[in-house]
Amino acid sequence: MTGWVAGLRTWTISLAATVASSYALDAWAATAGVAVVASGLLAGVDRPWVVALLVVSYVAWGFGLRTNLRANLTLLATTGTSTNVLSKAAYDLTRRTTGNARVQRLAAAVGYVGSQVAAEGVYYAGAFGAATLSDAVTGTDALLFLAGANLAAALYEYGLARLTATFLRRRPRRYASFDTDWVPAEYLAGYYRAVEPDEVATIAFLVEAVRGAEPDQPVLFFGVGPTLHHVFAVAEVASEIHLGDFLPANLAEIRRWIDRDPGAHDWRPFVRYTLQCEGVDHPTDEEIAAREDLTRTKITELIRVDARHRRPVDRRYPTVISPYCADSATSDRATWELYMRHITDLVEPGGLFVTAALRRCRGYTVAGKTFPGADVDEHDLRAVIESAFELVDGSIRVRSTAQDASHGYSAIVLCQAHRRPNQARASARREKSATTAAQPLHHRGER
Ligand SMILES: C[S@@+](CC[C@H](N)C(=O)[O-])C[C@H]1O[C@@H](n2cnc3c(N)ncnc32)[C@H](O)[C@@H]1O
Known part of the structure; x- marks a missing residue:
């Protein structure tokens, strides 16, 4: 496969994986957030405890992200693909401009986390927008929604990391050839x-x-x-x-x-x-x-x-x-x-x-x-x-x-x-x- 075709292939796969992963994450996290609010299980909890729960949910999300960032880096290094196109773009760009592996890792992580943080902004806008516009949704409901969504996102990141690792372990290996691929x-x-x-x-x-x-x-x-x-x-x-x-x-x-x-x-x-x-x-x-x-x-x-x-x-x-x-x-x-x-x-x-x-x-x-x-x-x-x-x-x-x-x-x-x-x-x-x-x-x- 020529370099151009191989490059197009990794981008196509990464784009498809990103779209699928984003939809799956959003559906899962939003459903979990709504379920936490709709269940009424935490309805009577005081606001400070809800805030504490939100903080805990962010910590869990951070750990989940860290696990998946490692898996994503291995995926990038071994296949040139990623479940996040921004991460791939940042990684590929720094690979072209620097030989420093640390910078490449950092760039991939910034691309990944950056897109997640941007998505979190949408969740905030949605939750507090609903609380502002509707009498049926309170500020506490908005916080509970976010906490539920974060915890679900943490689980999702862990799951995706496991899935990536399993894929890398099980995929049939096709090695490049010294005769035709070595440059x-x-x-x-x-x-x-x-x-x-x-x-x-x-x-x-x-x-x-x-x-x-x-x-x-x-x-x-x-x-x-x-x-x-x-x-x-x-x-x-x-x-x-x-x-x-x-x-x-x-x-x-x-x-x-x-x-x-x-x-x-x-x-x-x-x-x-x-x-x-x-x-x-x-x-x-x-x-x-x-x-x-x-x-x-x-x-x-x-x-x-x-x-x-x-x-x-x-x-x-x-x-x-x-x-x-x-x-x-x-x-x-x-x-x-x-x-x-x-x-x-x-x-x-x-x-x-x-x-x-x-x-x-x-x-x-x-x-x-x-x-x-x-x-x-x-x-x-x-x-x-x-x-x-x-x-x-x-x-x-x-x-x-x-x-x-x-x-x-x-x-x-x-x-x-x-x-x-x-x-x-x-x-x-x-x-x-x-x-x-x-x-x-x-x-x-x-x-
Ligand atoms: C990873 S490179 C290592 C080059 C160098 N020793 C280094 O440390 O960077 C592996 C080398 O093995 C060479 N190689 C592959 N098949 C070989 C063979 N059958 N006989 C001798 N060398 C071979 C390749 O041409 C390539 O240069």
Whole structure:
């Protein structure tokens, strides 16, 4: 589906959901308000108690709204749709103008609550209008009507939140395809305008991990995407850097940065943060530019790789770094394990492997499209790594990132480990005896 058609579809669905939801809420809340007054159950209650009830009803409504705002944000992030078009408009607009997930969340919430508050004005006008125009309706009746309507609205918001969560859990997943739907610029705009919580943790971990890398040796990045934010951390330690990805479009994006194309992505915030992790408290512009230049000179190969192949690259490396690749390339657990085996087999005996995965994530969103997540956690990672790699305390870490609303995951798993020398030899033997049918897919890039 083209971006234009997909956009129209999400707007159409959101509009229909908004109309249906507004009618349902109004019918339910107004009926509840009228029922409270007509039942006469609270007819003799003094005005101060009625006011207190009204306050309580607003608090309940606030809690209901808060629950549904969370559900609405997840709906927006994972499907691009909403049960409130104003909320969707505010969310989409801020996504275009800022990479700050907090601002996007706030905008979606303001859109949602704003429309509810405007509707509340209509209820006030209706209730007090009736009290003014009709002798049969008193001011207390108007307050009781509003309290009843608010309590019903609170229940409605809770119910809608539950319904949304159930829908998101049960809907059949249709994942976007790397071959046809992946747009490097969309990924960069959605994830790398600023250093977000997952990268705060990942880059700090990487800086620490590469201290254990063998110096002055080549380093391979496997599944680097169109990104460089992890690469700056190895520029000093590596003799040369080889960047591998499945998509030529991703490698072309990296090429633009190497060539200083004016339209290339700006990685300076990530370089600054990398230097800070290395102990430079206030990196200067010159220090940042120097690290960029060093990285450019160290990148000697752009390689097309495919984790589906038994030997994705025709050599091994003393250091292989592969964050958010295997786990973010498939939704199938067995395929993830296979990719991990193919990637880790590229690590030399005694060599360092560093990886990262979206924790328990079944799909992450890029410009409204959901790409597959392998739904793995720290135990899964340990299980695929430990037979061939030395795991010590702190080798595998979990970091909470709370990015479920903006990207579709709330935590990450980080891992660094050295390959056991004996296990590496065993793996080499295994490989030798394995079928030779799988040809290495190794397209050297432009260098
Ligand atoms: C979410 S991106 C991660 C990119 C980068 N590592 C990062 O941290 O931003 C997932 C990457 O996996 C790559 N990928 C998908 N299928 C692959 C495969 N079969 N072999 C190797 N890489 C693959 C995609 O091209 C994409 O760049």
